[in-house]
Amino acid sequence: MSDGRLFLVGRASWELFAPVLRKALQSYGLNPDIVVCGFDRELRLWSGADEDFESAPPRAAVVFPEARDLFQRQLTGSRPEIVPEEAGAQAAEFLLGAVSSLSARHPGVSWILSTAEVEFPGALAGMNDSELDPVALATSVFNAHVRRRCREVAGWSLFERERVTHALGAGVTYDARMDLLARMPLSARGMKALAERLASHWNAVVGRTKKVLALDCDNTLWGGIVGEDGVSGIRLGGDGIGRAYTEFQRTVATLESRGVLVVLCSRNNPEDVDEVFAMRPEMVLRPERISARHIGWGSKSDGLVQLADTLGVGLDSFVFVDDNPVEREQVRSTLPEVAIPEFPADPAGLPAFGEDLAWRYFYKVGVTSEDRTKTEQYRARAQTAAASREFGSPDDFLRSLRMEAVLSANDSSLLARSAQLTQKTNQFNLTLRRFTEAEMVRVLNDPNWMVIAAALKDRFTDHGWVALAMFEHHRTDPHWELEDFMMSCRVIGRSFEHAFLAACVDHLRQGSHEAIRATFVPGPRNAVASGFLVEAGFRLVEGEPDGRRRFELTGTVDAPSLDLFAMSWRGQA
Secondary structure (H helix, E strand, O other): OOOOOOEEOOOOOOOOOHHHHHHHHHHHOOOOOOEEOOOOOHHHHHOOOOHHHHHHHEEEEEEOOHHHHHHHHHOOOOOOOOOOOHHHHHHHHHHHHHHHHHHHHHHEEEEEEEEOOOOOOOOOOOOOOOOOOHHHHHHHHHHHHHHHHHHHHHOOOEEHHHHHHHOHHHHHHHHHHHHHHOOOOEEHHHHHHHHHHHHHHHHHHHHHHOOOEEEOOOOEEEOOOOHOOOOOOOEEEOHHHHHHHHHHHHHHHHHHHOEEEEEEEEEHHHHHHHHHHHHHHOOOHHHEEEEEEEEOEEEEEEEHHHHHHHOOHHHHEEEOOOOHHHHHHHHHHOOOOOEOOOOOOOOHHHHHHHHHHHHHHHHOOOOOOOHOOOOHHHHHHHHHHHHHHOOHHHHHHHOOOOEEEEEEEEOOOHHHHHHHHHHHHOOOEOOOOOOHHHHHHHHHEEEEEEEHEEEEEEOEEEEEEEEEEEEEEOOOOEEEEEEEEEHHHHHHOOOHHHHHHHHHHHHHHOOOOOOOOEEEEOOOOOOOOOHHHHOOEEEEEEEEOOOOOEEOOOOOOOOHHHHHHEEEEEOOO
16 A cells, blocks of 8 residues: 655656665665656646646655755855855745645645755865865855745654764765766665665654554663672773763753653563662763663563553553563564664664664654653653552542543644644554544645644643544535544543543534534544544544444433643733
8 A cells, every 4th residue: 555655856867766765664664656757847846847746746855955965156266146045045946845835736745855966076175274165155054044944844854964974974975977877876885874864754754653662671771780890890981981971861861851761671670770770970871761660570572561551551652671682582572563773782882772773763854842852751651650559449539630621623833743633643543544644734724624633731740732622524415424433542531532522522613513424433442532522522433344334413411521621812801
């Protein structure tokens, strides 16, 4: 099954790159139809004359600008036509203007804009250190404009192509012979590296990144075995191999700050692990960055299952890192849905391993406020579970939480979080439809759609924006279609879904009393939502052999839990 079309736009021979990219995408379970739009066709695209694009816009387009095509001819030779800064700014203005025009006509397309590179600097570049290479200077100005615009426009993302060059080196990345004979400046290794990074980027755009990083401790977070070497004897920090473990922890801490849940899964004495965190100041990964832990002498696979249950997320969201190949194989054979990268044989490879881990499994094109506080939110979930045991009835406990909900309709400031909810919510999700940010832009700009988001907080924490309802109005057969309804697993068990849906339906029916229709689409992990519509008062209309069921609501939503929440609408007094 195809994941839509992906355009490659640029004047190199990207046809040679397409099969390499296709293989890299397939490693993520992605299978888009790749269309190359190069040379003369690129000019037709920018002018709006590409009939294929205009009639059937792709899901995404990747733009690879080349410095030599943008302004190299203007800036080389004995009499340059323009100063470098102006050349870079003009080239950026043209490209970004063309993309803006296409984006305005086709708001559902995700645009991935690559930075430009100088493949072959001018012959005299660098002979005088006081004179900058004009092509390199123009490229720098061009890239600065592209970076700024990608930060500003929803549905656009930046791809830093030069990072691949820096990682491998220009001598490895580029192939002068291929460039001259086939107008493809990348070597085979360069194409493979670029494809892997671009596949990771697209995987992030469609929201398929992993959520949880599960870490062993001995010989993973530090060198040595704390139970044998003692707290002072493990290798950590300073110069030498100990610094490799510190740098790896630094990468893990950065991932945590960007919304990755970090957990410990270690066969160890809990007291020994606690002592390392308390006594070794070189530990970059502090206890407050750990969402949960399973430290004991059971199997690692049992530990991961318990951690998944504690967090309320699926095992297919986990990446497990362990230095021991026997432990990796035990988990791999027992829990095939868990991603398990190979650990470097030499600890000196840990910093590079950490970078590859971040790119392969956890890369994000943007970070939301919910991402930055995710560890705190999941730790608060554990506090909430502990507090619930102090009350005699569930209702008494829920009232003690003093829950407050804020709702917002068609709020463009929540665009990134709304798309993220569709991509990341797997359990309480009625239809499992996924939307990129660009696709969410199209929905929010359509007057027939109503997208309502809800934030929730209680006496323990602010959970952020945790629920989303997406309705489309049909005029020929007047009714509202509940296209999707989802709620974060962090707040399952509070009956908030009923109160939220009731508030949404009341909002929709302010001017009419049209029916609400909805579909439940079964998936691997959304059984928890299977009975929700019936509980809310919907009538079953029909069922399909594949488990899909159609429902209709003509009355009000059954929401006995409504009084548990103080509800308000954003922007209303």
